[in-house]
Structure formats: structure tokens, C-alpha cells
Amino acid sequence: MSLPFITSAPGKVIIFGEHSAVYNEPAVAASVSSLRTYLLVSQHEDPEAVELDFPDIQFKHKWSHSEFGCILKGETNSRALEMARTNTRELSQFLVESLESLHSDLKKSLFYHAAFSFSYLYICLCPQVKGVRFSIRSTLPIGAGLGSSASVSVALALAMNRLSGAITSDRELSIEDKKLVEEWSFVGEKCILGTPSGIDNAVATHGNAVLFKREMDGTTNFEFVDDFPQIPMLLTYTKIPRSTKTLVSNVRELVSKHPNIVKPILVAMGQLATRGAEILDSLSDENYHELLELVRVNHGLLVGLGVSHPGLEAVRSLSDSLEIGSTKLTGAGGGGCALTILKKDAKQSAVKQFKDTLENEHGYALYQTQLGGIGCSILPREAISDQDLKKIRILFTEDFDSKHLDQVLLPGECTLPWIT
Numbered sequence: 001m002s003l004p005f006i007t008s009a010p011g012k013v014i015i016f017g018e019h020s021a022v023y024n025e026p027a028v029a030a031s032v033s034s035l036r037t038y039l040l041v042s043q044h045e046d047p048e049a050v051e052l053d054f055p056d057i058q059f060k061h062k063w064s065h066s067e068f069g070c071i072l073k074g075e076t077n078s079r080a081l082e083m084a085r086t087n088t089r090e091l092s093q094f095l096v097e098s099l100e101s102l103h104s105d106l107k108k109s110l111f112y113h114a115a116f117s118f119s120y121l122y123i124c125l126c127p128q129v130k131g132v133r134f135s136i137r138s139t140l141p142i143g144a145g146l147g148s149s150a151s152v153s154v155a156l157a158l159a160m161n162r163l164s165g166a167i168t169s170d171r172e173l174s175i176e177d178k179k180l181v182e183e184w185s186f187v188g189e190k191c192i193l194g195t196p197s198g199i200d201n202a203v204a205t206h207g208n209a210v211l212f213k214r215e216m217d218g219t220t221n222f223e224f225v226d227d228f229p230q231i232p233m234l235l236t237y238t239k240i241p242r243s244t245k246t247l248v249s250n251v252r253e254l255v256s257k258h259p260n261i262v263k264p265i266l267v268a269m270g271q272l273a274t275r276g277a278e279i280l281d282s283l284s285d286e287n288y289h290e291l292l293e294l295v296r297v298n299h300g301l302l303v304g305l306g307v308s309h310p311g312l313e314a315v316r317s318l319s320d321s322l323e324i325g326s327t328k329l330t331g332a333g334g335g336g337c338a339l340t341i342l343k344k345d346a347k348q349s350a351v352k353q354f355k356d357t358l359e360n361e362h363g364y365a366l367y368q369t370q371l372g373g374i375g376c377s378i379l380p381r382e383a384i385s386d387q388d389l390k391k392i393r394i395l396f397t398e399d400f401d402s403k404h405l406d407q408v409l410l411p412g413e414c415t416l417p418w419i420t
């Protein structure tokens with residue numbers, strides 16, 4: 001595989017079923033194809049180096065390939081690694097402990113999970129590769145509920161499977177290629193989150209909109225929602241930081257404390273997601289009102305799970321008082337983003353007031369973006385001219401405005417021949 005090459009994956013919006021999805025309930029999500037993560041895999045000046053460069057979170061780390069030797073060498077280790085590569089449902093205890101001691105200097109840092117997830121995938125997928133730099137840039141807000149962690153895992157899983165020769169397609173990514181990316185990006189999400197449902201990385205891999213369900217045996221089951229309707233909606237980013245891992249584990253505590261009360265809430269969310277998907281599949285003037293109702297109920301149930309935040313309630317309450325539509329938190333909650341589905345007859349002046357108040361009085365950011373569209377994609381070296389390559393290298397430096405990433409790289413919009 002000639003270097004450099006680029007991979008990319010989109011963010012997502014969960015429309016129904018965050019948190020309950022972790023408990024094998026169905027959920028509905030769509031990709032946000034215009035908010036994406038890009039990964040540039042390039043040759044390193046040092047032939048022994050494996051470097052991670054994440055300028056968006058100001059994290060850079062370089063390993064010498066020999067540092068991984070203590071994990072890669074020896075017959076017992078080889079057997080344990082073989083297990084880790086074949087049984088992707090669980091993280092390998094051997095690899096978790098080995099990487100913990102290799103990264104003991106990073107243990108207290110905010111970046112531990114990013115380094116851990118990267119090196120877990122690297123050891124499993126392409127441990128022979130060295131003299132390489134992995135640089136990530138994203139136009140997605142980080143930790144905002146729009147699936148930034150999953151898009152990073154998907155971009156890495158696609159790149160590493162390409163480096164190992166497991167994915168070789170040069171015209172179109174096949175169903176098998178995407179299955180492989182979904183499987184390994186789920187491992188990456190596990191390293192960051194603990195117990196993800198897999199919906200975020202499934203949507204970032206396949207794109208479009210899906211009704212998703214993880215079965216009890218760990219397999220994923222999803223149906224694409226054909227012709228996903230372009231619903232009039234607004235995404236509000238509260239800029240309130242939070243961690244998906246913490247929120248998911250808080251809900252787990254609540255479930256184990258009050259199973260008889262909380263489990264029915266999760267089941268109701270699943271029912272709601274199934275009905276929501278039916279409506280989205282055949283959206284009409286008649287059932288539009290029901291869609292708004294379901295959004296309102298879903299938010300209420302999430303409040304019951306304790307994953308809202310006063311900042312999100314401000315968005316919900318403003319959309320209620322201006323009577324413009326229904327608002328729910330999206331993603332893990334606790335801050336991050338809220339999704340407002342607008343009423344068909346929402347007054348333009350009220351929508352404007354909604355946006356102005358959130359932007360000017362609360363300092364929130366509003367995104368108006370289309371849902372659905374392209375999932376993971378790859379741009380091989382052969383498809384990039386030397387002139388474009390020069391531009392692309394600049395985009396991956398720390399102080400470069402992320403808006404320019406879209407102008408040069410956005411799949412489906414730019415002129416570069418992405419393989420999807």
C-alpha cells in the first residue's frame with residue numbers, strides 16, 4: 001500500500017434510542033455526512049517510528065516499534081494475540097494489561113483512551129507496519145454527541161485494514177470490507193467507552209440512516225431506512241463538555257439500583273424507536289405530528305435516566321415556549337447537542353428568535369445539516385495529484401482552520417475521487 005493515503009468517516013445524529021441501545025433495544029440514527037473525521041496515513045522520517053498526531057486535541061505521541069516488542073514476541077503472546085484478533089466481541093485481557101503497562105506514563109492523561117484505542121487496533125491489525133504517522137483532523141465537535149469517537153475509530157479501522165492488506169478494493173468498498181471496518185471500529189469504541197452499543201460506529205461505517213439493534217449474542221442487525229426524509233431540523237451545540245463513557249456508566253448504575261423502574265424506561269425507548277423508524281419510512285402530513293410527539297417523549301425518558309443538563313433543558317424549553325417544534329438531546333447527553341425537529345407550520349420569525357437567543361445569549365452554536373449520506377471512504381495515493389497532496393498536508397497541521405478541510409476533502413462535494 002503506497003503512502004500517503006487518507007480515510008474518512010462521518011458523524012451521526014441519534015434520532016431515537018440513545019442509552020437504551022446499549023441494552024440491546026432498537027435505535028434510529030443517521031449519518032451527518034458533512035461533519036467528518038479525516039485520517040492522513042503518511043511515511044515517517046524515522047523508519048522505526050509509529051506516530052499518532054491528533055492536533056484537534058493537542059495530543060501527539062511517538063512510539064519506537066521496538067517498544068511493542070514485549071507484546072508481540074513469544075509464543076504465549078502470539079497465542080493471546082491470535083485470540084484478540086479472532087474474538088472481537090470482548091477486549092483481550094492480555095492486551096489491555098500489556099498496553100496499560102506500556103502506556104503507564106500516559107495513564108493519568110486525558111489522552112489515555114485515545115492512545116489505548118489506537119495502539120489496541122494497531123497491535124491487532126497492522127503490527128508489522130512502521131515508519132508511519134497517523135494524523136487525524138475532524139470537522140466534528142469533539143465530545144458533543146455527534147459521534148466523534150466513532151468516526152475516529154472507523155477512520156483508523158479502515159486505514160489499518162488497508163495497511164495490513166485485508167482491504168484492497170480500489171473501486172468501491174465491498175459489503176465485506178465495511179463489515180470488517182464495523183467490527184474493528186466497534187473494538188476501538190470499546191477501548192474508549194467500555195460498553196458501547198455499536199450504533200455510532202455502524203452509522204459512521206455504512207452511512208445513510210439505520211434502524212439498529214444489537215442482539216444478545218453480540219451480532220448487529222440493521223435495516224437501512226430507504227429514502228431517509230429530509231426533516232426540517234436544527235442541531236444546537238451547547239459546548240458543555242461531557243464524556244460518553246461517564247454518562248453510560250451512570251445509567252448502568254441506575255439500572256442496577258432500580259431495575260424494575262429503569263428497565264421499563266429502556267424498553268419504552270426501544271418501542272419508540274421502532275415506531276419512529278416506521279414513521280420515517282413513510283412520513284406524511286398525517287403522521288408528522290406523531291414524530292414530534294415521539295421526540296418529546298424520548299427526551300422525557302432520557303431526563304428520567306438523568307442524562308440531560310440544564311443547558312440542554314434551556315434549548316428544549318425555548319423550543320416549547322416559541323412553539324417551533326420538539327427538542328430532544330442527542331447522543332449521550334449531559335451537555336453536547338440537542339436536536340430540534342421543526343413543526344411544519346413553525347413561524348420563520350420564531351425560528352429566527354430561537355437561533356438568535358441560543359447563539360447570542362447562551363453562546364451556543366447551531367448547525368443546519370442534512371442527514372444521511374456517505375459513510376466511510378478512502379482516498380488512495382494513486383488518486384491524489386502531487387499538487388493536491390501539498391494542500392492536504394497543510395490541512396493536517398494544528399493551526400489550520402477546519403473549514404478548509406471541507407473545501408478540499410469533503411467526499412461527494414470535492415473533486416477528489418474518494419472510494420466509498
Ligand SMILES: Nc1ncnc2c1ncn2[C@@H]1O[C@H](COP(=O)(O)OP(=O)(O)OP(=O)(O)O)[C@@H](O)[C@H]1O
Pocket residue numbers: 037054055056057113114136137138141142143144145146147148149150152192193200242243244245330331332333336
Ligand atoms: N478529532 C479528534 N482527534 C482525536 N481524538 C478524537 C477526536 N474526536 C474524538 N476523539 C476521541 O473521542 C473522545 C470523545 O468521545 P465521546 O464518545 O466522549 O464523544 P462523542 O463521540 O463526540 O459523542 P457521542 O459518543 O455522544 O456521540 C475524545 O476524548 C477523543 O479520545
Ligand SMILES: C[C@@](O)(CCO)CC(=O)[O-]
Pocket residue numbers: 014017018019020021022145147195196197198199200244248331332
Ligand atoms: C449513549 C449511547 O447510546 C450513544 C452515544 O452516541 C452510547 C452507545 O450507544 O454506545
Ligand SMILES: [Mg+2]
Pocket residue numbers: 147148149150200244
Ligand atoms: Mg462517542
